[in-house]
Amino acid sequence: MVRTDSFRAAVRAFEPMMGTYLKTPSPIVCEVLGLAPLACVCIDAEHAPFGRMELDACIAALRAADMPALVRVQSGTPGEVLSALDCGAVGVVLPHVVSGAQAEAAARSGRYGPGGRGYAGSSRAAGYTTGTMAAHIANSNARTVLVAQIEDAEALDELDAIAAVEGIDCLFVGRMDLTVSLGADSPLDARVIDAVERICAAGRRHGKAVGMFIPPSEDCARWQALGASLFILGSDHQFLLDGARALGKRLAPAQA
Structure with a gap:
């Protein structure tokens, strides 16, 4: 099973992996998901109510289970990237990447080096001062995963540049926002499908992994054949709803 130390290598080797989103700021939910046969959990700090302390607690719980924790940050500012990585996330999903220049800036903010991530040896990621600066920098730069989320029509003309x-390890298709950006009514619209295929092709041309969310009606195999390898589907909210609906169906209807 893919775990934290091997996650970036698995992404870059195009290993087929399934993850899910975390929408509830609860380390207990993270502890439960840490027992699941998943490759990663993506904490949705873009759309769900995660403050710094909630993010910190959830990453700590996932690390305790050796479950790779990605964080989808709100806007991809260097401060957001720094917070997620200092808390111990294995990587960051950067929303709304629309240009090569934006991708380059994001890549710098996620790794140590000139103009890059700020250093603190007191963070969880650095082992709370128990390791050397050189070891932490080398470790972090080797293991940190940076994912550029492609979800805007204007990004489609910049795919090769991105x-x-x-420093970008993976292109991730934000299918629902892409649908809205293209003016389509459904993620199954031909324009959306064409855009997803173009993103997959760009990944293949540049040797980059491609990840995606897909609607429930679609099957992973089709997109795997086009080069996608990382799927982040469902969420803790969806699991609760699916379980509750399944439970409700077990009760026989009242007799007339």
Whole structure:
């Protein structure tokens, strides 16, 4: 099973992986998901109510289970990236990446080096001062995963520029926002499908992994054949609803 230390290598080797979203700011939910046969949990700090302390507690719980924790940040500012990585996330999903220049800036903010991530040896990621600066920098730069989320129509003309950025490990298709951006009514619209295929092709051209969310009506195999390898589907909210609906169906209807 893919775990924290091997996650970036697995992404870059295009290993097929399934993850899910965390929408509830609860370390207990993280502890439960840490027992699941998943490759990662993506904490949705973009759309769900995660403050710094909730983010910290959830990442700590996932790390205790050796479950790779990605964080989808709100806007991809260097401060947001720094917070997620200092808390111990294995990587960051950067929303609304629309240009090569934006991807380059994001890649710098996620790794140590000139103009890059600020250093603190007192963070969880650095082992709370128990390791050397050199060891932590080397470890972090080797293991941190940076994912550029493609979810805007304007990004489609910049796919090669984005995918060519050295520090970007994966292109992730934000299917629902892409649908809205293209003016389509459904994620199954031909324009959306064409855009997803173009993103997959850019990943193949530049040797980058491609990840995606897909609607429940679609099957992973089709997109795997086009180069997608990382799927982040469902969420803790969805699992609760699905379980409750299934439970309700077990009760026989009242007799007339």
